[in-house]
Amino acid sequence: MGDTDPTGPVMDRDEVDRALARLGAEHEAIETSLLALQDHAGRRLLEGASLTGVTAERWTTAEASITLLWNCFDAYTGALRTAREIRSRRRWSSREDLAELTELLRGEAVTMAGGAAAGAPAAHGAPGRLSERYSLAALVDRMNQLYAGSLDMVVAADAVWSALPARIDLLAAELRRTRELAHSVGVRPGEHPAGDDLERITRTLTRLREQVISDPLAYWTPAEGSSAPGGGRPDTTVYDREARALEDVRREIDAVLAVRQDAEQRIVRLRDVLSRADRTLAEARTARGEVLAKIAATEVPVVSGPPTVLQEQLAAAAEYRRHAQWHRLSPLLESLEEKAEDELLRARESLTAVTAPLAVRAELRGRLDAYKAKVARLGFAEDPELAEKYEKARRMLWSAPCDLRVAGQAVLRYQHAAAELLGSAPRVPGQGGPVDRTGPGA
Numbered sequence: 001m002g003d004t005d006p007t008g009p010v011m012d013r014d015e016v017d018r019a020l021a022r023l024g025a026e027h028e029a030i031e032t033s034l035l036a037l038q039d040h041a042g043r044r045l046l047e048g049a050s051l052t053g054v055t056a057e058r059w060t061t062a063e064a065s066i067t068l069l070w071n072c073f074d075a076y077t078g079a080l081r082t083a084r085e086i087r088s089r090r091r092w093s094s095r096e097d098l099a100e101l102t103e104l105l106r107g108e109a110v111t112m113a114g115g116a117a118a119g120a121p122a123a124h125g126a127p128g129r130l131s132e133r134y135s136l137a138a139l140v141d142r143m144n145q146l147y148a149g150s151l152d153m154v155v156a157a158d159a160v161w162s163a164l165p166a167r168i169d170l171l172a173a174e175l176r177r178t179r180e181l182a183h184s185v186g187v188r189p190g191e192h193p194a195g196d197d198l199e200r201i202t203r204t205l206t207r208l209r210e211q212v213i214s215d216p217l218a219y220w221t222p223a224e225g226s227s228a229p230g231g232g233r234p235d236t237t238v239y240d241r242e243a244r245a246l247e248d249v250r251r252e253i254d255a256v257l258a259v260r261q262d263a264e265q266r267i268v269r270l271r272d273v274l275s276r277a278d279r280t281l282a283e284a285r286t287a288r289g290e291v292l293a294k295i296a297a298t299e300v301p302v303v304s305g306p307p308t309v310l311q312e313q314l315a316a317a318a319e320y321r322r323h324a325q326w327h328r329l330s331p332l333l334e335s336l337e338e339k340a341e342d343e344l345l346r347a348r349e350s351l352t353a354v355t356a357p358l359a360v361r362a363e364l365r366g367r368l369d370a371y372k373a374k375v376a377r378l379g380f381a382e383d384p385e386l387a388e389k390y391e392k393a394r395r396m397l398w399s400a401p402c403d404l405r406v407a408g409q410a411v412l413r414y415q416h417a418a419a420e421l422l423g424s425a426p427r428v429p430g431q432g433g434p435v436d437r438t439g440p441g442a
Contacts, residue, residue: 054217175201178250179198292399295402317333
């Protein structure tokens, strides 16, 4: 073979025996792996499935790779068998036997038919080679490549089939129960958004299951930077989104169920709140008439009537409850409860605004009487000037209509006169003047 012989020097008997032992161990390991791949549940499922999309394309390639893998293994087995037969001819192999073994064990002694053995099609328009020659080491490398690619595809498909269909089926069962419950409370497609959501989730899950069964690799995310066969995880993005959507619908239906359980009590409370608001407004209208009659020169705000729209909505709520339309009753009650509380607050504020002049008059009356009591307690009740100022202020405060501005000034003059008489100088906040440091209750 000359100095350029790629097999190198002729191997001795020990080198041949060691090579045969190593190749025999590799043969056994490859055979075990091939049989495991042949028996893999994912491969059996792929063989019997109606595949589409990327899975169909990759399975076509993987099937060809597995066929080629067995062909390579058969060629490898034949070469190893031939080498063992040559070595077993005699206990001490001759120089010719060792040269033949060296060529067989180290050289490109295995011939594979066609370019398909390389695992790649010929260039477009170019004829494929009729055969390929491999050394046993190169053939092992080729088998490892074919095995890794085929196993990666089989493991990925099997992982998706093992994970997603069962989870989809469980979610679909929960979806059926939710739809039955939704129907019982009137949540139906076209009548309630949650009913429409349930229809959409049903369609999406049905389509998802069909796609997962026919094209599992479309729902596989390979692990970044991993070269190990089957490195990655099932893509559950669509499933997770629909699971969250179903949970949202379930919470909404639970809210509707809660409405069904306490609807009567809530309607009764609403009637009570609106009734109190009406009574408060009626009281404010009565008080406004009294203020206009008793208080002069003051602005009294107009009191509006009760809003009929709330009563109409309350009547609609009662109708929804009567006809078990819980999905419509739920949002209406929430809106009504907020509006009813606002209406009661508005009525109370209206009453407070209307009766403010009466409150001012009452405060002036109390202040006048408190100072009179203090003056009497200190022995100055009979002072003529003080008595005159008191009587003038009292007439203003107890006459109708009462001018609060003028009456307030009269009370203030009485306070000043009393303070001067008592030797102190009161100053009413905001009016200017001395301060009564003892106060009327002193």
